[in-house]
Amino acid sequence: MTIRRARADDVHPIVTMLADDPLGARREKPGDPAYLKAFEVIDADPHQLLAVADADGEVVGTLQLTFTSGLSRLGMTRATIEAVRVRSDQRGNGLGEHLIRWAVDEARARGCGLVQLTTDASRVDAHRRRTWA
Secondary structure: OEEEEOOHHHHHHHHHHHHOOHHHHHHOOOOOOHHHHHHHHHHHOOOEEEEEEEEOOEEEEEEEEEEEEOOHHHHOEEEEEEEEEEOHHHOOOOHHHHHHHHHHHHHHHOOEEEEEEOOOOOOHHHHOOOOOO
16 A cells, blocks of 8 residues: 555545545535545645555545644644545554554654644544554
């Protein structure tokens, strides 16, 4: 498995993963052309990295990294990890943790001094205390 920058042809499998949980099922609409437009904006922004986990040509996981420059902490850049998803048939095998560790390493390689993970308040499992460093 490799983790790489998402491409336009990855949008449908990514949206399918976003829709494949109780929260996403209520708000996502796979097939809507708005997703491809959003992808184009994300992909063109050097402060955004939409990544996928690719297993033999199939998208099995995804996350988005946002890099934010700031004046505090001597002008430190921070990274925000969001929209972490693992395809339902791949859950429970450590892929989510692998994605997070990859994101932390990527943020570090880009000079970020702080990494934040966003999750919906209803995702109790995501709120368990973990150390990714």
